[in-house]
Amino acid sequence: MFVYADNAATTKISKTALDAMMPIFENYYGNPSSLHTTGQEAAEKLLEARESVAKNLGAEAREIYFTSGGSEADNQAIRTGAILGSRKGKKHIISTAFEHHAVLHTLNKLEKEGFEITLLDVHKNGIITAEEVKNAIREDTCLVTVMFANNEIGTVQPIAEIGAVCKEAGVLFHTDAVQAAGHLEIDVKKMNIDMLSISAHKFYGPKGVGALYCRKGILLQNLIEGGAQERGKRAGTENLPAIVGMAAAFDEACNNMKENGEYVSRLRDRLIEGLSAIPHSVLNGDAKCRLPGNVNMCFEGIEGESLLLLLDSRGIEASSGSACTSGSLDPSHVLLAIGLPHEVAHGSLRLSISEHNTEEEIEYIIKNVPEIVEYLRNISPVWEALSKGEMKHVI
Numbered sequence: 069m070f071v072y073a074d075n076a077a078t079t080k081i082s083k084t085a086l087d088a089m090m091p092i093f094e095n096y097y098g099n100p101s102s103l104h105t106t107g108q109e110a111a112e113k114l115l116e117a118r119e120s121v122a123k124n125l126g127a128e129a130r131e132i133y134f135t136s137g138g139s140e141a142d143n144q145a146i147r148t149g150a151i152l153g154s155r156k157g158k159k160h161i162i163s164t165a166f167e168h169h170a171v172l173h174t175l176n177k178l179e180k181e182g183f184e185i186t187l188l189d190v191h192k193n194g195i196i197t198a199e200e201v202k203n204a205i206r207e208d209t210c211l212v213t214v215m216f217a218n219n220e221i222g223t224v225q226p227i228a229e230i231g232a233v234c235k236e237a238g239v240l241f242h243t244d245a246v247q248a249a250g251h252l253e254i255d256v257k258k259m260n261i262d263m264l265s266i267s268a269h270k271f272y273g274p275k276g277v278g279a280l281y282c283r284k285g286i287l288l289q290n291l292i293e294g295g296a297q298e299r300g301k302r303a304g305t306e307n308l309p310a311i312v313g314m315a316a317a318f319d320e321a322c323n324n325m326k327e328n329g330e331y332v333s334r335l336r337d338r339l340i341e342g343l344s345a346i347p348h349s350v351l352n353g354d355a356k357c358r359l360p361g362n363v364n365m366c367f368e369g370i371e372g373e374s375l376l377l378l379l380d381s382r383g384i385e386a387s388s389g390s391a392c393t394s395g396s397l398d399p400s401h402v403l404l405a406i407g408l409p410h411e412v413a414h415g416s417l418r419l420s421i422s423e424h425n426t427e428e429e430i431e432y433i434i435k436n437v438p439e440i441v442e443y444l445r446n447i448s449p450v451w452e453a454l455s456k457g458e459m460k461h462v463i
């Protein structure tokens with residue numbers, strides 16, 4: 069059996085998105101900035117895509133800026149908040165300790181450039197409160213950036229409440245909604261969101277394309293200078309096939325959100341129940357307030373990457389926040405941020421499922437993970453020490 073359970077890393081492009089893209093490659097090759105007919109036909113497709121993305125976010129078309137993906141949208145939003153703030157002498161930014169690196173690394177850079185950054189603690193359940201944001205806001209705060217849903221542990225933040233707090237305080241609010249878009253209801257106006265990032269490849273669209281919603285009235289700052297595309301805020305000839313594919317994928321995901329969400333949540337809960345039977349295991353992040361497709365667990369006494377490789381050999385594709393997969397010596401900053409000790413964080417497994425997974429696949433995972441965990445524990449010196457009581461169990 070083959071089970072793809074790594075949808076938080078990327079998704080397979082949907083048939084709908086692919087079908088929307090093919091005619092663009094073939095027939096709409098014009099440059100949307102060209103005045104001739106072929107150019108204007110492409111410009112029309114670009115406008116349709118912009119209107120569609122805007123509609124599904126509760127925004128206006130002129131508030132949508134297409135980018136190369138979630139990372140670029142995050143960078144541009146945060147830079148915008150920082151630049152606009154510094155013009156008024158405000159150089160304090162609030163965020164959380166478990167943001168995506170596109171946010172955290174941008175903030176690190178801004179810190180070196182003289183901004184002061186407050187990273188809020190996300191607690192054991194992986195959720196921050198609006199109250200905590202409110203308490204952190206100062207006279208000189210120019211931006212709050214809090215992710216909608218976390219990419220590793222799937223926890224969902226109280227975005228509407230945080231939006232209300234920021235509005236009340238007159239502070240710009242950006243949210244990285246890359247994991248939420250197409251999976252959770254988003255309405256930028258109702259939620260008082262000033263800027264919001266999305267990425268197509270996380271909701272069955274193509275890779276390398278995303279969008280930034282920026283509320284009208286906010287003077288978006290350029291990362292890329294050049295031509296006058298995207299209302300002069302993001303230069304470069306538009307990647308029209310990808311943009312059209314994103315709009316189609318997003319529309320499809322939003323139209324089927326409720327039904328898919330219910331089905332996937334049911335699979336998720338069954339998976340959590342099945343894997344929780346493994347002794348000395350823990351579910352990371354709040355059990356209920358999480359993305360429909362996210363399961364993230366730690367198993368004591370094993371290494372996440374060994375688990376991944378053995379799962380792969382049985383056709384199950386997942387991911388881990390262990391050191392090797394995080395690309396550094398330390399395990400995932402997200403797992404450390406929710407207070408897991410290093411040795412436990414090394415034994416993490418993220419299964420991110422979708423409506424394309426079946427009940428049989430879920431049962432296949434539930435059968436295989438415990439077998440592999442047991443095998444790995446039997447050859448682990450750490451587990452031996454834990455079993456003999458030479459080391460104390462943490463979970």
Ligand SMILES: *Cc1c(COP(=O)(O)O)cnc(C)c1O
Pocket residue numbers: 076136137138139140142168170215217218219244245246247267268269270276277278
């Ligand atoms: C994937 C992801 C990003 C980056 O998006 P890209 O389109 O791959 O650049 C940013 N934030 C979160 C939460 C993500 O999951």
